[in-house]
Amino acid sequence: xxxxxxxGIALFGFAFLTAGHVSVRAAAPLTVTGAGATFPYPLYxxxxxxxxxxxxxxxFNYQSIGSGGGIRQITAGTVDFGATDAPMKDADMAKLPGxxxxxxxxxxxxxxxxxxxxxxxxxxxxxEALADIFLGKITRWNDPKIASQNPGAKLPxxxxxxxxxxxxxxxxxxxxxxxxxxxxxxxxxxGRGKSVRWPVGLGGKGNEGVAGSVKQTPxxxxxxxxxxxxxxxxxxxxxxxxxxxxxxxxxxxxxAAAAGASRTMPADFRVSLVDAPGKDAYPICGLTWxxxxxxxxxxxxxxxxxxxxxxxxxxxxxxxAPLLYAPIPGPVVExxxxxxxxxxxxxxxxx
Amino acid sequence: xxxxxxxxDFLFEKTTALxxxxxxxxxxxxxxxxxxxxxxAIRKIxxxxxxxxxxxxxxxxxxxxxxxxxxxxxxxxAILIALPLGVGAAIFIxxxxxxxxxxxxxxxxxxxxxxxxVIYGLWxxxxxxxxxxxxxxxxxxxxxxxxxxxxxxxxxxxxxAAGVLLSIMIVPFILSVSxxxxxxxxxxxxxxxxxxxxxxWEMIRIVIGQHCIPGIFGATxxxxxxxxxxxxxxxxxxxxxxxxVLSLFQxxxxxxxxxxxxxxxxxxxxxxxxxxxxxxxxxxxxIVVHLVAKLILNRMVPEARKGAAR
Numbered sequence: 001x002x003x004x005x006x007x008g009i010a011l012f013g014f015a016f017l018t019a020g021h022v023s024v025r026a027a028a029p030l031t032v033t034g035a036g037a038t039f040p041y042p043l044y045x046x047x048x049x050x051x052x053x054x055x056x057x058x059x060f061n062y063q064s065i066g067s068g069g070g071i072r073q074i075t076a077g078t079v080d081f082g083a084t085d086a087p088m089k090d091a092d093m094a095k096l097p098g099x100x101x102x103x104x105x106x107x108x109x110x111x112x113x114x115x116x117x118x119x120x121x122x123x124x125x126x127x128e129a130l131a132d133i134f135l136g137k138i139t140r141w142n143d144p145k146i147a148s149q150n151p152g153a154k155l156p157x158x159x160x161x162x163x164x165x166x167x168x169x170x171x172x173x174x175x176x177x178x179x180x181x182x183x184x185x186x187x188x189x190x191g192r193g194k195s196v197r198w199p200v201g202l203g204g205k206g207n208e209g210v211a212g213s214v215k216q217t218p219x220x221x222x223x224x225x226x227x228x229x230x231x232x233x234x235x236x237x238x239x240x241x242x243x244x245x246x247x248x249x250x251x252x253x254x255x256a257a258a259a260g261a262s263r264t265m266p267a268d269f270r271v272s273l274v275d276a277p278g279k280d281a282y283p284i285c286g287l288t289w290x291x292x293x294x295x296x297x298x299x300x301x302x303x304x305x306x307x308x309x310x311x312x313x314x315x316x317x318x319x320x321a322p323l324l325y326a327p328i329p330g331p332v333v334e335x336x337x338x339x340x341x342x343x344x345x346x347x348x349x350x351x
Numbered sequence: 352x353x354x355x356x357x358x359x360d361f362l363f364e365k366t367t368a369l370x371x372x373x374x375x376x377x378x379x380x381x382x383x384x385x386x387x388x389x390x391x392a393i394r395k396i397x398x399x400x401x402x403x404x405x406x407x408x409x410x411x412x413x414x415x416x417x418x419x420x421x422x423x424x425x426x427x428x429a430i431l432i433a434l435p436l437g438v439g440a441a442i443f444i445x446x447x448x449x450x451x452x453x454x455x456x457x458x459x460x461x462x463x464x465x466x467x468x469v470i471y472g473l474w475x476x477x478x479x480x481x482x483x484x485x486x487x488x489x490x491x492x493x494x495x496x497x498x499x500x501x502x503x504x505x506x507x508x509x510x511x512a513a514g515v516l517l518s519i520m521i522v523p524f525i526l527s528v529s530x531x532x533x534x535x536x537x538x539x540x541x542x543x544x545x546x547x548x549x550x551x552w553e554m555i556r557i558v559i560g561q562h563c564i565p566g567i568f569g570a571t572x573x574x575x576x577x578x579x580x581x582x583x584x585x586x587x588x589x590x591x592x593x594x595x596v597l598s599l600f601q602x603x604x605x606x607x608x609x610x611x612x613x614x615x616x617x618x619x620x621x622x623x624x625x626x627x628x629x630x631x632x633x634x635x636x637x638i639v640v641h642l643v644a645k646l647i648l649n650r651m652v653p654e655a656r657k658g659a660a661r
Contacts, residue, residue: 065615066615066616067616068615068616068617068618069615069616071618072618089618092618159504161504161506166586166591166608166612167611167612167613167615167616168408168612168613168614168615168616168617169616170616190409191409191410192409193408193409194408194616194617194618195408195612195613195616195617196407196408196409197405197406197407197408197409197410197593198592201592202506202508202590202591202592202602203590203591203592203602203604203612204591205586205587205591205611205612209587212476212477213508216476216480216481216507217506217507
């Protein structure tokens with residue numbers, strides 16, 4: 001017994017010594033800190049892992065505390081970069097101590113999911129039908145506004161139960177932005193935001209809360225991130241886009257929306273992708289951004305951050321699709337590169 | 352020797368006093384911070400904050416009445432269910448249960464109190480909600496749907512679900528405090544009633560009832576305090592809808608839940624400040640509940656003594 005203990009202590013001591021030895025040899029790693037959106041967190045953590053493996057010496061510490069927190073922290077200067085699903089408002093931009101760039105990193109889509117016995121995936125919904133359901137104007141599934149587009153489906157006369165996010169979220173922002181864009185009634189009555197005053201429905205916390213409500217309640221409809229809906233094999237609606245075709249949410253239709261919007265991409269990338277042009281474009285898509293200040297305070301950190309962002313927009317984009325985020329289209333990446341070149345330390349570009 | 356002991360005593364006393372002051376300072380600091388952070392909202396919105404029923408972050412119209420209503424109703428509903436359950440169980444365990452049953456039951460009750468609330472919430476979503484919806488709410492709605500209390504469509508997430516879940520969470524508190532209180536009844540008094548030919552029911556009603564009401568009331572307030580502040584479990588089953596409706600089958604919202612839901616993504620100073628002000632209102636509500644409880648308790652204790660002496 002005693003001998004075992006002694007061997008154990010010796011082994012432990014050895015491990016401890018070698019560990020100490022290794023960390024002494026490697027240069028003190030540079031830690032870049034960030035905070036913000038939860039939506040792109042799976043992608044970012046994959047990126048950080050891969051990038052740190054390929055570039056030892058650079059570590060990332062990212063806290064997915066929500067877009068609002070990301071904006072607050074980068075504004076206060078407590079993190080090296082922020083991340084957000086909703087672009088900063090002009091009023092918030094005005095409060096910044098210095099200029100800030102929105103660097104688009106991925107495109108996500110919001111799927112409309114439902115739970116209807118006997119009705120498979122791909123239920124066709126027009127802009128008006130979707131808005132009226134969430135406004136509480138359409139209350140039954142066999143309403144003519146739904147039935148007329150789905151002649152083959154056996155729609156029950158059940159009540160529609162609307163499920164929405166109760167927590168403030170970028171997903172809600174994209175979804176309500178879409179409804180505000182396509183439906184004047186929604187824009188006037190509810191508007192767009194991360195939390196809104198929902199005319200009807202049950203609030204669920206997080207994607208899992210909404211998905212739980214939809215799965216458990218017969219006749220329910222809700223909205224969740226595409227990745228979440230796909231992983232949970234939920235029935236997703238095909239939405240009519242501005243060209244008039246019904247498009248189900250997929251990576252391809254999300255990319256199509258991004259391609260449609262890339263021609264009109266503004267220089268600061270603060271743009272919404274909802275209701276994008278293109279025959280195959282899915283209408284409820286949104287960009288997610290990393291926020292970086294134009295004037296970096298620390299040369300080494302700034303350099304590492306810019307190098308990482310450059311990597312993320314080129315090599316890193318290959319990791320988007322497996323995680324169900326659509327990549328940033330090529331023409332936009334070129335524009336982002338031009339922006340990255342403007343990031344500087346004491347007037348010197350860090351690109 | 353003696354003087355050294357005195358110095359030790361002195362130091363000991365002052366150190367413990369410091370700790371006690373620390374608790375006081377912490378509470379005051381908390382209060383001061385809540386007030387400071389909610390000042391913008393208090394200035395801009397004023398008293399209508401607690402009377403307005405509209406909560407619209409887009410238009411920056413903030414009325415907290417639905418949350419206040421939801422917190423109060425769900426908590427009282429929980430007490431209504433948990434009180435008979437907890438006190439009844441305590442009487443059984445202390446007075447009737449065979450010894451081999453006492454330990455496991457009280458152990459399990461204490462275990463219930465230690466379960467994290469998010470686990471209760473998950474259990475609420477996946478077990479409680481479907482059972483309540485299909486085996487209680489739907490049948491009741493069919494038969495008694497005309498009563499305002501049970502009106503409207505049945506979803507599952509509702510004020511009732513929140514009340515039931517909360518009651519399960521506070522039963523352990525009421526149970527264990529009630530047991531402690533019951534154990535303080537002098538054995539002589541109990542035996543006296545029995546020896547005069549009283550039944551067990553009379554013994555419990557007369558002796559324990561008179562002796563223990565203040566203590567059981569205290570247990571109730573303890574449970575109420577937990578129910579008022581409970582966040583995760585409530586937000587998972589209450590439906591998160593800021594409406595004031597009488598029907599218990601309809602979704603509601605609570606103060607703690609809206610803070611948890613919206614605080615992380617709240618941008619805009621007034622919005623943030625309004626959320627902090629909800630915290631301040633909750634703080635006040637808790638204080639008021641405890642003060643009222645103290646007042647009632649103070650009036651109750653002498654009467655209970657009289658009763659016990661009778």
